[in-house]
Each structure stands twice: as C-alpha cells, then as structure tokens.
Amino acid sequence: MRKITNICCIGAGYVGGPTMAVVAKQCPDIKVTIVDLNEARIAAWNDPDVNNIPVYEPGLSEVVAEARGRNLFFSTDVDQAIAEAEMVFISVNTPTKTYGSGKGMGADLKWIELCARQIARVSTSDKIIVEKSTLPVRTAEAVRDILHNTGSGVKFQVLSNPEFLAEGTAVEDLLSPDRVLIGGDDSEEGQEAIAALVDVYANWIPRERILTTNVWSSELSKLVANAFLAQRISSINAISELCEKTEANINEVSRAIGTDSRIGPKFLKASVGFGGSCFQKDILNLVYISRSFGLQEVADYWEQVIIMNNHQRKRFALNIVKSLYNTVSGKKIAFLGWAFKKDTNDTRESAAIYVADELLNEQAFIQVYDPKVQTEQIYHDLEYLETRSVESNRNGVSVYQDPYEACDGAHAIAVLTEWDEFKNYDWQKIYAKMLKPAKIFDGRNVLDHKALREIGFQVNGIGV
Numbered sequence: 001m002r003k004i005t006n007i008c009c010i011g012a013g014y015v016g017g018p019t020m021a022v023v024a025k026q027c028p029d030i031k032v033t034i035v036d037l038n039e040a041r042i043a044a045w046n047d048p049d050v051n052n053i054p055v056y057e058p059g060l061s062e063v064v065a066e067a068r069g070r071n072l073f074f075s076t077d078v079d080q081a082i083a084e085a086e087m088v089f090i091s092v093n094t095p096t097k098t099y100g101s102g103k104g105m106g107a108d109l110k111w112i113e114l115c116a117r118q119i120a121r122v123s124t125s126d127k128i129i130v131e132k133s134t135l136p137v138r139t140a141e142a143v144r145d146i147l148h149n150t151g152s153g154v155k156f157q158v159l160s161n162p163e164f165l166a167e168g169t170a171v172e173d174l175l176s177p178d179r180v181l182i183g184g185d186d187s188e189e190g191q192e193a194i195a196a197l198v199d200v201y202a203n204w205i206p207r208e209r210i211l212t213t214n215v216w217s218s219e220l221s222k223l224v225a226n227a228f229l230a231q232r233i234s235s236i237n238a239i240s241e242l243c244e245k246t247e248a249n250i251n252e253v254s255r256a257i258g259t260d261s262r263i264g265p266k267f268l269k270a271s272v273g274f275g276g277s278c279f280q281k282d283i284l285n286l287v288y289i290s291r292s293f294g295l296q297e298v299a300d301y302w303e304q305v306i307i308m309n310n311h312q313r314k315r316f317a318l319n320i321v322k323s324l325y326n327t328v329s330g331k332k333i334a335f336l337g338w339a340f341k342k343d344t345n346d347t348r349e350s351a352a353i354y355v356a357d358e359l360l361n362e363q364a365f366i367q368v369y370d371p372k373v374q375t376e377q378i379y380h381d382l383e384y385l386e387t388r389s390v391e392s393n394r395n396g397v398s399v400y401q402d403p404y405e406a407c408d409g410a411h412a413i414a415v416l417t418e419w420d421e422f423k424n425y426d427w428q429k430i431y432a433k434m435l436k437p438a439k440i441f442d443g444r445n446v447l448d449h450k451a452l453r454e455i456g457f458q459v460n461g462i463g464v
C-alpha cells in the first residue's frame, strides 16, 4: 500500500486551515501544503506573529506555530502544490447558489469544478483526491467525470471525507473526533485509496473510530448529520415559544428530556436561532435534492427546520420592538455578540445579522460589541443582505471595542452570542448608564437573570 508523504489542500479557510494544521502536527513525516487563491488569506496564515492567522480558534495558533515551516506550508502556488502531492484535499467553499436553477437552495459547485479541472490540468502523476468540502450526494461522480477524461493517462481515485468539526472547538474536535468518515469505491484501487487515507488518520485516531463506507453514503451522511443537529435546535426553539405562553421553563424542559439517554443532553440549548455557514446551506441542499427526486414530503419535513429558525430570529427581534412600547425608532439597542457562536470570529449566517436587519427596518440605532469580530465584517454582513444602502447601514450601526461603551445610553441590550465574558461584566455599572426601564433580551440564556432583576433590569430570555 502506498504511504503518503506529500499532501496538498486546496482552500485555506475555516476547514482547510485547522484540519491540515492538525494533520501536519500529528504527522511530522508528511509534507502538508495548504493553497488558496486569496493572497491576503495566505499572507495572514504566514504572518510571523502567529496570533494574526486569519481563523480564530482556541489552540490553533499553537498548532500552527509548532508545524509551520517544519512540514506545514501555506502558498498561493496552487499548480505546484497539486503537481507535487500524492493526495489532494478539496476544501473550498460550497455556498448556496445565488443564481439560475437551484437558486437559494442547491449548492454552488463552481469552485469544486474549477478545482477538479485544475487538478486534471496540472497532474502528471497518479493522485488520490479527497472531497473535504461538504457536497451534495453524487458530486464525486462529476469530479470523477472530469478527472477520468483528461486523456493524460494519469489515474485518480476520488474519496469523500467530510469534516465534522464545529467552530470554536475545531482543534479539540480534530484531535479527538467522535469519528472520521471515509467513503470510497468498492474496486481494488478504491479500497487501496481508502487504506492510504485511513493510514494518515491512524497516526492519532484509534482505528475503530475511522468509519469507511461507499462514497454516496459518506456524502449524504454529512448533510444528514448537520440536518439532525439543526433539527434538534429548531425543535427546542419551537418548544421555547410554547414555554413563554405556559410558564414552563425551557431550561428545565431541556434538562428533563435530555437526561433520557435515548435523547441525550447535547444540542438542546434554546437560542435566538442557529447560525454558521453550514446548517442552513446543508439543509437547503438536502431539501433541494429531495425535491429534485420528487420526494415532496421528505423535502417539506426538512425545510421546516429552516422555517422554524427564521421564525425564531424574527420573533426575537419583534419581541424587542413590542417590549419597547411598539417602537424602537431612534432608540439605542446594544448588541452583545455578533459571531454565530462563542469562541469564533466567524459571523456567517449569524442570528445577529438578521436581528439587526429587522431592527434597522424599525429605525433603531444598534451599538455592537463583539470580542473577536472586526468592525468591517459587521458592515459587510449587513451589506450582503442588500436590504438598504451602505450609508444607511453605517448610520444605523456603531461598533465598539468596549462593552460598557456599547451599552452606554441604551434602551435595551440584546445578547446574541454566548461569549463567557458577558457573565462576568459589572452589570451594576452597565445598569447605571442605561435608560430606564433598562431591558435585557438574553438570546442565549447565558446571564444570571435573577441577579439582573435584583439590580433592576427587566429581563427577557428565550423560553423562560
């Protein structure tokens, strides 16, 4: 069996960067080169100050510091890295399509296809191609079709190896995953390719946690895993609304049902709605694929997870308006948190963006503080929605580097991300500087509501 000594990864994003940094750390004998077209991103990964790498993840800068320059390299020379590698991971973005057929639903595989064509063009030796990006079931077929028709005589094996890391815990998840999933062909060559990839992971992951399947099961399992996780959040969020009408408490309900070992305690935290680059995209993909096979009931079933999430975000925003006497026009609302979850600087699909959009429609002024998100990112997120002019977004939103300043003079505070530091603020000091009655809308149920009420705050949580 072929022992892999040279790996290339196309895409230096939130998945390619951390994943390959951990491979390099755990496999010092393998040269790992991560390539990207985005020069600024590669320059940031190569920044001599390792704290400036473009992805914030606890523990990641230490991993990069250990392996970078030893057997981990970041480069914009995509052709050369592909040509030299025995195994090429494709870890490029696969966003929801924004045009043409499948608009707003299906995955845009433009970048995947470009990668396949580039690999086909520059390869002069046989290679194993690994789909690391999340892809619709049967995408490997298209990749194969391009690679098998180059006429160059070079042989390719295509594997599916979806990534299950969660942002904020990426390094931990990569070092000790619940499982690694590898899908490949039944043929002898396919099985050899699977074995070569298993061998890479086996450097640090127990073999029994490395699952192998056919390519299609692997591709589909990734979408299904995300759909199941998101479905749990929408389920608990649906019940949170019912709790608010019945005086049941969602935290107590979560605990009560989560202790049933068949249900389990994880992913039962009610919130302002899930965000992140993948849950919505992957479920939309599942819905689109189901519909394209004429499976209406299957499609409708999963689509409801998204509908519920949109509803949760919207009702959080409208609840703020309602509580502020049906108008937030000209009122200051402080946002604590903009990232889609704690311990990441990623804001893609963050609930904060949609809540802000809704409140800006109501002519509120929003004062944002997030410990890791950059100011321009916040404006960019709002501009991406194209709801109003760039100028109106900038007039309506101010970004602060200090949480106390963000809350100064506010009518209300909305907690959009569950950053731990929020729990330890001097809430008495914040209260003193707010307009009264001072209101808090805790979209993550992270604050001590009893203590806040004792200070004088009017507190609204989710489902409590």
Ligand SMILES: NC(=O)C1=CN([C@@H]2O[C@H](COP(=O)(O)OP(=O)(O)OC[C@H]3O[C@@H](n4cnc5c(N)ncnc54)[C@H](O)[C@@H]3O)[C@@H](O)[C@H]2O)C=CC1
Binding pocket: 010, 011, 012, 013, 014, 015, 016, 035, 036, 037, 038, 041, 078, 091, 092, 093, 094, 111, 114, 115, 132, 133, 134, 135, 163, 164, 165, 166, 167, 277, 278
């Ligand atoms: N973000 C996450 O936590 C997870 C993401 N995924 C999946 O992994 C894939 C990548 O996601 P992210 O890393 O978050 O995306 P990202 O957008 O952070 O990174 C993708 C990178 O690929 C680069 N790229 C695109 N086309 C290229 C080309 N032809 N040549 C060289 N570079 C190219 C882009 O410039 C970008 O830097 C997606 O399919 C996503 O669904 C899977 C698990 C977790």
Ligand SMILES: O=C(O)[C@H]1O[C@H](OP(=O)(O)OP(=O)(O)OC[C@H]2O[C@@H](n3ccc(=O)[nH]c3=O)[C@H](O)[C@@H]2O)[C@H](O)[C@@H](O)[C@@H]1O
Binding pocket: 134, 163, 164, 165, 166, 167, 168, 226, 229, 233, 266, 267, 268, 269, 270, 271, 272, 273, 274, 275, 276, 277, 278, 279, 340, 341, 342
């Ligand atoms: O494919 C992906 O991109 C990844 O998507 C999720 O990871 P991620 O989106 O990074 O983070 P999660 O921890 O899953 O959180 C997603 C969203 O759900 C919210 N959430 C999570 C859990 C919960 O109980 N309640 C809740 O509202 C979070 O705040 C966040 O907005 C999955 O957990 C990963 O396994 C998967 O690899």
